[in-house]
Amino acid sequence: MPDKDALALGLDFGTESVRALFVSLDGTERGSAYSKYTHGQITSTLPSTGAPLPPDYALQHPGDWLIAATRAVRSAWRRVGKTGTRVIGIGVDFTSCTMLPALADGTPLCLLPEFEANPLAWPKLWKHHGAKTQTERIERVANERRELFLDQYGGAIGLEWFFPKLLETLEEAPEVYRAAEVWVEAGDWVVWQLVGCGAREMARSTCQAGYKGMWTSSDGFPSKPFLRAVHPALVDVVRTKMLGRMKTPGQLAGRLCKDMAKRFPFKEGIPVSTAIIDAHAGVPGVGAADPGTLVMVCGTSSCHMLNATEYRPVPGVAGIVKDGILPGMFGYETGQAAVGDAFDWLRKLARQRSFGQLTNLAATVPPGADGVLCVDWFNGCRTPLMDGRLAGAFTGLTLRHSSQHLYRAMLEATAYGLRWIVDMLRENGVPVKKFIATGGLPHRNPLFVQITADVLGENILVHPSQQGPALGAAILGAVAAGKRAGGFSSVRSAVRTIGGVRKDVDGRTGKLVSPDRRNKKFYEPLYRRYRETASFLKGSPPAS
Numbered sequence: 001m002p003d004k005d006a007l008a009l010g011l012d013f014g015t016e017s018v019r020a021l022f023v024s025l026d027g028t029e030r031g032s033a034y035s036k037y038t039h040g041q042i043t044s045t046l047p048s049t050g051a052p053l054p055p056d057y058a059l060q061h062p063g064d065w066l067i068a069a070t071r072a073v074r075s076a077w078r079r080v081g082k083t084g085t086r087v088i089g090i091g092v093d094f095t096s097c098t099m100l101p102a103l104a105d106g107t108p109l110c111l112l113p114e115f116e117a118n119p120l121a122w123p124k125l126w127k128h129h130g131a132k133t134q135t136e137r138i139e140r141v142a143n144e145r146r147e148l149f150l151d152q153y154g155g156a157i158g159l160e161w162f163f164p165k166l167l168e169t170l171e172e173a174p175e176v177y178r179a180a181e182v183w184v185e186a187g188d189w190v191v192w193q194l195v196g197c198g199a200r201e202m203a204r205s206t207c208q209a210g211y212k213g214m215w216t217s218s219d220g221f222p223s224k225p226f227l228r229a230v231h232p233a234l235v236d237v238v239r240t241k242m243l244g245r246m247k248t249p250g251q252l253a254g255r256l257c258k259d260m261a262k263r264f265p266f267k268e269g270i271p272v273s274t275a276i277i278d279a280h281a282g283v284p285g286v287g288a289a290d291p292g293t294l295v296m297v298c299g300t301s302s303c304h305m306l307n308a309t310e311y312r313p314v315p316g317v318a319g320i321v322k323d324g325i326l327p328g329m330f331g332y333e334t335g336q337a338a339v340g341d342a343f344d345w346l347r348k349l350a351r352q353r354s355f356g357q358l359t360n361l362a363a364t365v366p367p368g369a370d371g372v373l374c375v376d377w378f379n380g381c382r383t384p385l386m387d388g389r390l391a392g393a394f395t396g397l398t399l400r401h402s403s404q405h406l407y408r409a410m411l412e413a414t415a416y417g418l419r420w421i422v423d424m425l426r427e428n429g430v431p432v433k434k435f436i437a438t439g440g441l442p443h444r445n446p447l448f449v450q451i452t453a454d455v456l457g458e459n460i461l462v463h464p465s466q467q468g469p470a471l472g473a474a475i476l477g478a479v480a481a482g483k484r485a486g487g488f489s490s491v492r493s494a495v496r497t498i499g500g501v502r503k504d505v506d507g508r509t510g511k512l513v514s515p516d517r518r519n520k521k522f523y524e525p526l527y528r529r530y531r532e533t534a535s536f537l538k539g540s541p542p543a544s
Helices: 062-080 130-146 150-151 162-172 175-180 186-195 204-214 222-232 237-241 258-262 278-285 340-349 353-365 403-426 442-444 448-457 468-480 489-501 515-536
Strands: 006-013 016-022 029-036 087-094 099-102 182-185 203-205 245-247 251-254 271-275 295-298 302-308 319-322 332-338 373-375 393-395 434-440 461-462 511-513
Touching: 006 062, 006 186, 006 278, 006 468, 016 251, 016 468, 029 062, 062 186, 062 258, 087 186, 087 278, 087 468, 099 162, 099 175, 099 186, 130 150, 130 162, 130 222, 150 319, 162 175, 162 182, 182 186, 182 203, 182 204, 186 203, 186 251, 186 271, 203 204, 204 245, 204 319, 245 468, 271 468, 278 295, 278 302, 278 332, 278 468, 278 489, 295 403, 295 442, 295 468, 302 403, 332 403, 340 353, 340 403, 353 403, 353 448, 353 489, 373 403, 373 515, 393 515, 403 448, 403 515, 434 448, 442 448, 442 461, 448 461, 448 511, 448 515, 468 489
Parallel strands: 006 087, 087 271, 203 245, 295 434, 434 461
Antiparallel strands: 006 016, 016 029, 099 182, 251 271, 295 302, 302 332, 319 332, 373 393, 461 511
């Protein structure tokens, strides 16, 4: 029986803000709060100088992360409102690949006076797309050398990954590259600061490294010969600038240090889990402990995560990592690069203050958006084409169409993109049996969920928690605390108990959205037209 006074804390670092969630070990959410980053996404000018940034840049201020986390934790803790309740473990999830150069003591280079004016000394947000030529070179060299790790990523290297961004800095700001003593994912950096250890003892997440750093459990990071072929200066980068120990999410990274304990405020010594990618944390967060369940983590972008018992290469998949999400299974990552942010872009173009009115208007538009078709590549295509250079489009527009037609078409395009991903997995022998949606978007936009169910022709369970990643991080924090503190003998048992949908726990029943079969039939030819239009935009033959 779980200890009713024991809580786990999940810290979910997103694109715009961080959320803190306290959860009991039976799955009851006891208190949550979020805090926005002061500088948000840095995409236009550098905060230190006001200098304009190139159009493909997306940065963050590392000072925002811990300040916002402190505010969120303190606010959420006040909402728990029960004296004597104790925190047994802390888990962290973070956007990825968001990464930064730092000194060996953890100081980000951008906070040093000599580097504050150099954009490439700042943390590169996951959506930073400045490394196009570097991505192309890494992929070309990997193909020429027939590197085995390519199969893990569907034969392509992602524009948003660790090594392209590192190489970008080496080539365009060599002084930053030379000064960096540690290159690190932001999630690992936050855990590093929470536990206060040295750089060599820092926990590097196998999840972040496996999906975004070309790391495999059998071979580690890319070999010296490969790195030398990419750029001679990279030959020793793993040994000299990527210090730390590889650990899986849920493993103990260390214990809360004195300085961070004062910030929150808690007692020092609380176990802290190794970090996990934010979308991947959504899998344990919705209780998906078994293979075959596609977890749709819908937010600024969407990641669609699936565990399977077998490794099957899938062209265009974003990553297949053994034990990458949960132990004992292969974690498949797919995703769409523009979802919530694309919806918001259109809302602003339509000059709507909120989504409510625009969504209500779109609901009056029939399926097919009166002939308007959208291809949803407004931030490139992640899966299945892994090409951040691609752009989206609307077709079929006439003077009689209005903003609600564009919005309806964009919702449908997002559903078509997901259908393409599901078809791709199934065609390559990866079972997809169930669908669970999490994140704020499925709760705030029921029209989007219904359209997705109609296009897929499948039931979708909207998980009751709007904070799937934060809940997943908390679960991993409980696991890191150990069996004696948390009572869980395995990660799966913790996932089922804390994250699972249960009728005996208040607010844990979820909502099942079923497809409208008439709409499903109507969408079939439109989905084929979407695929044909996407093939035209990509410049390849139409899909069969």
